[in-house]
Structure formats: structure tokens, C-alpha cells
Amino acid sequence: xxxxxxxxxxxxxxxxxxxRGRARAQGALCFATLVLLLFSFAAGPDAxxxxxxxxxxxxxxxxxxxxxxxxxxxRVEMDDRALEGLRLLPVDMRGFFLGKLVSNALFLCCIALIxxxxxxxLFEVKPTLGFARLAGVVxxxxxxxxxxxxxxxxxxxxxxxxxxxxxxxxxxVLVPALxxxxxATSLVLFGDPMHEFGGWMSVLVIFAxxxxxxxxxxxxxxxxx
Amino acid sequence: xxxxxxxxxxxxxxxxxxxxxxxxxQRGESVFLRGANGAGKTTLLRVLSTALQPxxxxxxxxxxxxxxxxxxxxxxxxxxxxxxxxxxxxxxxxNLVLLKNYGxxxxxxxxxxxxxxxxxxxxxxxxxxxxxxGMRRRLGLARMLLQKPELVLLDEPFGQLDVDxxxxxxxxxxxxxxxxxxxxxxxxxxxxxxxxxxxxxxLDGGILRGATP
Amino acid sequence: xxxxxxxxxxIIASGLLLLGSIWGLWIAPPEAMMGDVYRIMFxxxxxxxAALMAYTTCLVASVIYLFSGKSGADHVAAASAEVGLVFNAxxxxxxxxxxxxTWGVWWTWDPRLxxxxxxxxxxxxxxxxxxxxDDDRRRSTWCAVVGIIIYxxxxxxxxxxxxxxxxxQLQSSPKTMDPAMVTPLRIGAxxxxxxxxxxxxxxxxxxxxxxxxxxxxxxxxxxx
Numbered sequence: 001x002x003x004x005x006x007x008x009x010x011x012x013x014x015x016x017x018x019x020r021g022r023a024r025a026q027g028a029l030c031f032a033t034l035v036l037l038l039f040s041f042a043a044g045p046d047a048x049x050x051x052x053x054x055x056x057x058x059x060x061x062x063x064x065x066x067x068x069x070x071x072x073x074x075r076v077e078m079d080d081r082a083l084e085g086l087r088l089l090p091v092d093m094r095g096f097f098l099g100k101l102v103s104n105a106l107f108l109c110c111i112a113l114i115x116x117x118x119x120x121x122l123f124e125v126k127p128t129l130g131f132a133r134l135a136g137v138v139x140x141x142x143x144x145x146x147x148x149x150x151x152x153x154x155x156x157x158x159x160x161x162x163x164x165x166x167x168x169x170x171x172x173v174l175v176p177a178l179x180x181x182x183x184a185t186s187l188v189l190f191g192d193p194m195h196e197f198g199g200w201m202s203v204l205v206i207f208a209x210x211x212x213x214x215x216x217x218x219x220x221x222x223x224x225x
Numbered sequence: 226x227x228x229x230x231x232x233x234x235x236x237x238x239x240x241x242x243x244x245x246x247x248x249x250x251q252r253g254e255s256v257f258l259r260g261a262n263g264a265g266k267t268t269l270l271r272v273l274s275t276a277l278q279p280x281x282x283x284x285x286x287x288x289x290x291x292x293x294x295x296x297x298x299x300x301x302x303x304x305x306x307x308x309x310x311x312x313x314x315x316x317x318x319x320n321l322v323l324l325k326n327y328g329x330x331x332x333x334x335x336x337x338x339x340x341x342x343x344x345x346x347x348x349x350x351x352x353x354x355x356x357x358x359g360m361r362r363r364l365g366l367a368r369m370l371l372q373k374p375e376l377v378l379l380d381e382p383f384g385q386l387d388v389d390x391x392x393x394x395x396x397x398x399x400x401x402x403x404x405x406x407x408x409x410x411x412x413x414x415x416x417x418x419x420x421x422x423x424x425x426x427x428l429d430g431g432i433l434r435g436a437t438p
Numbered sequence: 439x440x441x442x443x444x445x446x447x448x449i450i451a452s453g454l455l456l457l458g459s460i461w462g463l464w465i466a467p468p469e470a471m472m473g474d475v476y477r478i479m480f481x482x483x484x485x486x487x488a489a490l491m492a493y494t495t496c497l498v499a500s501v502i503y504l505f506s507g508k509s510g511a512d513h514v515a516a517a518s519a520e521v522g523l524v525f526n527a528x529x530x531x532x533x534x535x536x537x538x539x540t541w542g543v544w545w546t547w548d549p550r551l552x553x554x555x556x557x558x559x560x561x562x563x564x565x566x567x568x569x570x571x572d573d574d575r576r577r578s579t580w581c582a583v584v585g586i587i588i589y590x591x592x593x594x595x596x597x598x599x600x601x602x603x604x605x606x607q608l609q610s611s612p613k614t615m616d617p618a619m620v621t622p623l624r625i626g627a628x629x630x631x632x633x634x635x636x637x638x639x640x641x642x643x644x645x646x647x648x649x650x651x652x653x654x655x656x657x658x659x660x661x662x
Contacts, residue, residue, distance in 0.1 A: 002328060009326035013312070020314040020352070076312065080361075084276050085310025089372075090299040091327045148587060155580050161570050169567060169584065172560035173591050176598035183602065196601075203598050210590055218583045221504060224295075225278065225576040238572030239652055278575055281653075 003095040010099025017076055018107065025107070028069050032111050033118060035061040040122060047124055054123040055185035058115050059141065059178060062108055066145050067167050069107050070153040073100065078157050087223060097219035101143070101150045101212060108142035129188045133197065137188060140204040141181035147211030148173050154222055180204045226288060227252045227376055227407040228273060233282035234431075235268050242268040244431040245282070252375075255398075255408040257418035260428035266411040267306065269428060270378045273409065274304040286376070303374035305382055309365035313354040317345055317364050320353060324371055331371055339367040343393065358385040366397060377401060379410040383417065395421065440643070447636035454629030462622035469619070475539045476619075482532040484626040485525045486554070488634045492522025493557065493589060495638070500585035503578055509649055510642075512578035515585055516568060517641035519561050521634055526558045549600040556595050560588045574649070 018025060039057040043050055050057075077083035086096065116134065120126055127134045149170055156166035184200040228250040235243040242265045250256055260266050271277040272284065275295045284291040286298045311320050317340065325331040340346050343363040353361060362385050369377065382398070383391050398421050401408055412418050419425070427435040462480035469476040499515035502508070533551055534544045545551070564584050571577035 006327055009323065009328075012326065013315070013323060016319070017312060017314040076314070079313060080311055081306075081308035082310055082312050084308070085368075086327065088274065088276055088299050088302070088304055088310075089324065089327055089329065090296050151583070151587065155567070155584075159567075159570050161566075165563070165566060165570055168559075168563040172556050172563060173588060175556050176591065176594045179598050179602050199601060203594070203601070207594055210594070211587070214587060214590060218504075218586070221579055222583055225573070225579045236574070236652070239655065241655065280575060 002092045003098075006092040006095030007099040007102075008095075009091075010096045011103050014073065014100065014103035015106075018073075018103070024072060025110075028065050028072075028107075029111060029114055031068060032061045032065040032115055035064050036115060036118060036122070051123045051125050052190075054119050054125050055182045055189060057123075058112070058119050059181045059185065061115055062111055062141070063145060063171075063174065063178060065111055066104075066108055066149055067170065069111075070104055070146070070149040071157050071162065071166055073104055073107070074150075074153040074157040083223060093220040093223055094216045097150065097215050098212070101146050101215065104146040104150055105139075105142040108145060109138055112138045112142065125189045127188050128191050129197070134185070134188045136201065137181060137184045137204070140201065140208055141177065141184075143208040143212070144177035144181070144204050145174060147208050147215055151211070151215045151219065151222065154219070176203060177207050180207065226250075227254070227286065228409075229285040230273070231283045233269075233272055233279045233284060235265075235272055235277065236280050242431055243272065243279070246428075246431075246433055248426065248433065250407060250409065252407055253402075253405040254424060255402055255422040256410070257422035257425045258409055258411040258428060259413075259415065259418060259425060260411075264428045265431040266428055267380050268431075270304065270306070270380045270409065270411060274302060274378045275299060276304060301374060302376040302378065303369040303372045304378045304380075305365055305369055306380040307362075307384055309361045310368065311353045311361060311364060314352060316350050316352050317356070317367075318349040320364065321367060321371060324368065329371065335371060339370045342370065343367045344389070359387050359390055362386055363390060363393070366394065370397070374406065376407040377409070379408065379412075381412055382410060383412055383414055440639075444636065444639060444643075447632055447639065451629055451632035451636050454625055454632060458622050458625035458629050461625055466619050466622050467616065475536065478532050478536045480622045480626045482529065482536060483623060484630040485528040485532065486550070487627055488630040489522050489525035489529055489554070489557075491631070492518045492525060492634060492638075493561070493592070496522060496561075496585050497589040500582035500589075503582045504586075509574075509578065510646070512582065513642045513645040513649070514638065515582060516645055517638045518634075519564055519568075519585070520641060521637045523558065523561050523565065524637075525630070525634070526554060526561065529554050530558060547599065547603040549596050549603065552599045552603075553592065553596045557588070557592060560591065564588060574652070 036057055039053075039060065040050055043053060043057075077086075087093065116138070152166060152169045152173075156162040156169065159165055180200045180203040184197060184204065187197045187200065226249065228248065230246055230248050233243055233246040234241065246269060258266050258269065268277065272279050273286075275284075275286070275291050275298055278292075287301060289298055291298060312323070315323070318336075321331075321336050321339065325336070337346070340349050343366050345360065345363055345367065348356070348360065353364065356364065379398070382394050386394060395417070398408060398410070402421075408422070410418065410422060425435075426433060458480060462477050466477070466480075468474050495518040496515045499511045499518065503511035503515060530551075533554070537546060537551075538544050564581065567584060568577060568581050571580060
């Protein structure tokens with residue numbers, strides 16, 4: 001009960017703060033679209049090549065943006081030691097983690113909501129397996145990035161070398177999430193003759209599940225130090 | 226017994242901020258914690274509030290072990306520092322409603338009267354980012370009032386407050402004393418410290434140098 | 439006592455390494471397809487085992503630390519991650535050296551190789567985090583958490599890379615090999631095991647001394 005209430009309170013609070021700080025969200029969005037454009041420039045104007053690699057570009061753009069948005073969302077908690085205030089209230093930190101995780105994932109979903117239509121226009125691709133499956137990939141991919149991302153952001157924002165350490169810790173762990181998101185997206189965009197979609201989705205879901213559970217169990221130990 | 230600490234030590238990296246503090250504070254006592262800058266006052270208050278874990282030593286609050294029962298302990302204490310524990314993007318009112326959302330039992334009337342008491346009623350719907358340092362401290366006080374603590378730890382409670390604010394803070398401390406709340410307060414304003422508290426603890430270089438019983 | 443243990447481990451490890459090298463280089467017969475190149479396997483495969491063993495030790499020590507709060511467990515976790523990283527580097531280098539003459543490439547996206555490379559960076563991050571935290575309690579706890587997070591990733595990485603790249607290599611196991619090649623491989627495995635134990639012990643002792651020194655400073659005053 002406490003767990004769900006503090007999760008819901010955290011999600012509500014974060015949504016409100018995110019909405020108040022729209023300017024920052026717009027900045028993150030700008031960054032994401034720029035990354036997408038830069039990939040296009042780096043890979044050359046050949047439409048076939050660009051189209052084939054579109055899922056990779058989009059997910060890399062989301063991944064790079066996530067390092068900004070995740071640490072920003074934790075920075076709000078560390079300014080003026082708001083998180084310490086919550087700990088002393090005391091707030092159930094497992095619920096807090098879950099709320100934070102969901103709000104971070106929703107933010108990444110919003111980024112994806114802009115990036116995917118953009119990539120359809122830029123790279124001349126379309127979701128042949130339908131939008132519902134694409135939404136499923138986006139949702140579980142965002143959860144998969146946010147779960148370890150929220151844990152690491154909590155640590156990194158409290159360190160001096162945060163800008164280097166955060167991606168250094170996060171990126172190696174995220175490799176399966178990236179591979180699975182890109183593969184699943186490719187299958188949605190270009191068709192799935194071998195019926196591999198389910199396999200990749202289960203990798204994503206298992207990854208997100210494992211790290212959500214680990215986060216819920218271990219988060220309190222992190223913030224108590 | 227409110228606080229029993231045995232040989233508390235805390236270090237930051239290779240620097241020891243507290244080097245073995247043993248103390249006992251009875252319920253309802255008010256203690257003035259004095260010491261120079263860097264003597265370890267803030268660290269001691271943070272350790273006593275369970276916000277910071279000690280590197281060594283044991284701490285019991287309200288007869289409960291702080292290492293294992295910090296959830297129960299935290300329901301009964303409040304910490305005031307120059308970090309006011311507020312969210313900048315939220316308004317004063319929303320910051321207080323947050324306590325309710327997180328499960329603190331709180332009526333709308335209590336919330337309004339706390340805001341009125343710290344004289345922030347007309348600024349209730351402005352975001353905290355527009356507040357001055359003193360106004361933030363006032364809002365922090367309102368937050369503390371709503372927590373209805375049995376033990377309050379005040380780190381420089383008069384810092385950044387204007388004349389009215391200092392008076393308000395004094396009123397609140399006196400009020401707490403009358404209701405039997407245990408108070409530990411650090412301040413550089415020795416006159417106020419001696420006037421408001423029954424007892425003094427003198428901290429120097431992370432060690433208790435002297436104490437009046 | 440500890441000194442004898444150290445010396446014993448060192449002697450056994452170096453003796454086995456020497457024996458394994460002689461056996462692997464001269465006594466074992468050349469392989470039918472690869473000739474002499476395959477002999478790097480006697481270092482490559484044991485270093486993979488040793489690295490995995492080191493990371494597993496790191497996981498176990500991390501879990502023990504989170505439950506017990508004993509600084510000894512934290513020292514073991516730190517030491518085994520460091521030693522694991524060394525074996526992991528050795529694994530990647532020998533794998534590359536082996537891959538070039540065998541498959542004609544320095545690198546392939548084989549699941550084992552890729553997983554090893556990702557783990558190398560993950561544990562490099564782990565050690566960087568260790569170096570970035572001054573506060574010892576925070577360092578121990580956070581690193582224990584990270585030790586668990588990274589280890590949980592190993593099977594997922596392996597499985598996803600395997601799915602991602604369906605080019606398989608048959609895993610070399612003692613069953614598919616000439617018995618004359620099995621012996622030096624076994625010797626190598628034990629040599630690396632003892633080398634691992636020796637290195638971890640040396641590092642744990644060093645870390646413990648450093649921690650004790652920090653605690654002594656509390657009574658002696660700040661040495662600055």
C-alpha cells in the first residue's frame with residue numbers, strides 16, 4: 001500500500017515538475033532530433049542505407065538523450081536535498097524508485113513519439129507490422145533503458161565525475177536492451193518472415209523486468225549511503 | 226531517553242569529521258550545540274537525524290536502533306538545515322501537499338494554518354524557485370510543523386531569516402519546548418543558544434570538548 | 439601464516455604456469471587444422487575461466503557485503519573485479535591474436551567474445567566508480583549494487599548477442615579434443631586458478647592495510 005502510494009506520488013510529482021520545466025524537455029528533444037540528423041549526415045545521403053539503419057539511428061538518439069534526461073530527473077532530487085527530505089519523511093524508497101522509473105520511461109516514450117514519425121519522413125520507412133507493435137517496442141525499450149538508468153543516475157548525480165561515469169556505467173549494461181530494441185524495431189519496419197519478433201520482445205521485457213526488480217530491491221541501499 | 230549515542234564517528238574520504246562522540250539526551254531536553262566552523266556540528270546533526278550513516282559507533286533514538294529501525298525513528302523527528310528539502314519547480318502549497326501525497330496524515334486546514342504561521346499564505350501559489358533564501362527557510366519551518374516531530378534537529382535555524390523570521394523561529398522553538406519536544410540546535414548566535422536551551426554541548430575538531438549537565 | 443599461504447599460492451601458480459607452458463608448447467601435438475596456432479588456447483581458455491570465476495567471486499562478495507556490511511567482503515569484491523579485469527584483458531588479447539590467423543580477422547561478433555568485451559567495459563566502469571567515491575561506506579555499498587547489476591547482465595548479453603549474430607562456433611570442450619591437448623589445458627586452468635587466488639589475496643591484504651591505516655588516523659589526528 002505504502003509502496004504503491006509513494007510510487008504514484010512520485011510519478012505525479014515528476015510529471016508536474018517535467019511540465020513546469022518544459023523548456024528543458026524541449027532542449028532534450030532538440031538534442032535527440034539533432035542526433036538523428038547527424039547520423040543521417042554521417043551515413044551519407046543514400047536512401048536505401050539510411051532506411052535500413054533507421055532503427056539503429058532512432059534508438060541511439062533515444063539512448064544518448066536518455067543520459068541527459070535521466071541525470072536531469074535525478075538532479076531535481078539532489079538540488080536542495082529534496083530526496084533527503086523524502087527519506088526523512090519517511091517515504092517508501094522502493095515505491096519512489098518505481099515512480100521515478102516510470103516517469104523516466106514515459107519521458108523517453110515522448111521522445112520516441114517525435115523521433116519515429118521524423119524517421120518515417122527522413123528515411124522513407126513505415127511500420128509494416130502496425131503501430132501497435134511499434135508502441136509495444138517503444139514502451140518496453142524505454143522501460144529497459146530507464147531501469148538501470150535510474151539506478152545509475154542516482155549514483156552518478158552525486159559524484160564529481162558524473163558526466164563521464166554515468167555513460168561509462170550505463171552503456172555496457174544497456175547493450176542487450178539496445179540490440180533488442182533495434183532488432184524488434186527493424187522487424188516492425190521491414191517485416192518479420194522468420195517470426196523473431198516475439199523473441200526480441202521477450203529479451204526486452206526480461207531485461208526491463210530484471211533491472212526493475214533489482215532497482216526496487218537495492219534502491220534504498222543506494223540512497224541511504 | 227531520546228538519544229543515546231555511543232562512540233559515533235564519521236569520515237569523509239580520509240578526513241574524520243566526527244571522532245568518537247558519546248552522548249545521552251533525555252526526552253524534552255533542549256541542547257545548544259556549539260563549535261567553530263568545521264567542528265562537525267552539521268555532520269553530528271545529520272548523523273543524529275539518521276540522514277547520514279555513521280562510519281562507526283552505535284546510535285539509539287527513542288530506544289530504537291538507528292541502523293535497523295530508521296523508518297519508525299524518522300516518523301518522529303525533523304531536521305532543519307540550510308538545505309530546505311524543497312522542489313524548486315513546485316509551488317509552496319504543492320511542496321506541502323506532497324507530504325500528504327506521500328502518506329503524512331494532514332488536513333487542509335492544518336496545511337493552511339502552517340502556511341499562515343510562517344507568513345507565506347499570499348505566496349502559497351508561487352513556485353519555490355522564485356523564493357528568497359529566507360522564504361525557503363520559512364517554508365521549511367512550515368514543513369517541520371506539519372511533521373509534528375518529537376525530536377527536532379536544527380542546524381543554524383536563524384541563518385538567512387529576517388528579523389520577523391528569527392522571532393518566528395524563536396516562538397516555534399519555545400512552543401516545542403513547552404510541548405516536551407526534544408531539541409538539538411546548533412547556532413553561532415551564542416546569546417540565543419544559551420537563552421533557548423537548557424544544556425550545552427561543545428564540539429571541537431569532531432570531539433566533544435565540554436558539556437554542561 | 440598468511441605469509442606462508444601467499445608464498446604457497448605463488449609457488450603453486452608459477453610452477454603450474456611453467457609446467458603448463460612446457461607441456462603446451464612442446465609436448466602437446468600440433469592441431470590438424472590450425473597447426474601450432476591453437477596453442478594459444480592453453481592461455482586463452484583458462485583466462486576465460488579465471489575471468490568468469492573472478493566476476494562470480496565479485497558477485498558473491500557483493501551480496502555478502504550487502505547482507506553483512508563486513509568490509510572484508512568489500513575488499514574481496516574490489517580485488518576480484520581488478521583481477522578479473524586483468525584476465526579479461528588477457529582473454530581479449532589472446533582471442534584477437536588467435537582469431538587473426540584462424541579466421542583471418544582480429545575480431546568477430548561471436549557471443550562469447552562480444553560478451554567478454556562488454557564485460558571488460560562494464561567492470562572498467564565498476565573500477566572507475568570505485569575510484570570516484572571518497573566515502574568508504576558509500577563506495578562499498580554502491581559498488582556492491584553495481585557488482586550485482588553487471589553480473590545479472592552477463593547471461594542477458596550473451597543470449598542477446600547469440601540471437602543477434604547466428605554465426606556459431608563449436609565450443610571447445612575436453613570431449614572433442616585429443617587427450618594430449620586436454621592435459622595442458624587442465625594444467626593451465628589450475629595455474630590460473632592459483633594465480634587468481636594469489637593475486638586476490640595480495641590485493642585484499644593491501645586494501646585491508648589501507649582501511650586500517652584510515653582508522654588509525656582517527657586516533658592519531660589528521661596527518662595533513
